[in-house]
Amino acid sequence: MPTRDRRDEPDIVRQIRQHEHAVRQGTDKCDLRQCPRCGCPRNGPDFFRRHAARKRTFWVLCGNLVEKVLSAVTRWRCRLCRLTFTGYPSFALPYKRYTAPDVVRLSRRYVQEDELSYREAVEHDGRPIFHDRDDADEIADDSTEGEEEQGSETVPVLAHTTVYRWIGGLGRLVGATRAAVDLIQQKDPSNGLVRRLAAVRIAARKSRSEARKRVLLACANLCLVLPVYVGCFGERFFTEFATLRSGARVRMASDEGKSEVQDEREGREPRVVLVQSAGSGPVR
């Protein structure tokens, strides 16, 4: 893999390295406001105890390369119910190797550009995005990644089906999107977001079924809401609202200040109940 001048590193790579440094130093913070299981609100800086740390590799799209960036995540333990859970930094998606900014960027491009195909959505400057050949074994383990013939050899590339799946994951977060819109409306009722959402359309050629069309539309809505949410409340949308794995759990806050954990099942919208208690800030 060509070496990269650190000054040219994408922001996300810098963030990943900084996070690893913080985990090594024990200076990263768990910023969940309440326990994912017992719902007990964090009542002090040490409410969640540092339980363990483990290495975590992220895959970052850098031009026409998928670059592997080694980092680390902290496991936290609730002092009350003793649940241990992983603290995901804001750039990470639970259970995903690719980072949230890349997943959202490519998914957004596909749903917003009427003429774009899935294959074009995984290209950079009209060329495939390659994995490093040294990572071929690891890529082969991930059956969702693609391959391309280059002369006499097969080279692993970012597959068009990967973006298809990303959009499916984002498109299931209807309840989370709605909850985010509610919070934004409470904070800034005149932002015009609802009007912009009503105008979202998906090109007819992009879906053959009504179900997929709904997924694409939901993904487009999320892509519209996300930057507004981040502008209002910061980067924590995914780690607060939802995970993208089918069968995974969605954490929610209720207006009594308790949290509930509900199953998010494949194909079904996770029911997100998120109402802010009076005077409190948004869930971060």
Ligand SMILES: [Zn+2]
């Ligand atoms: Zn707990």
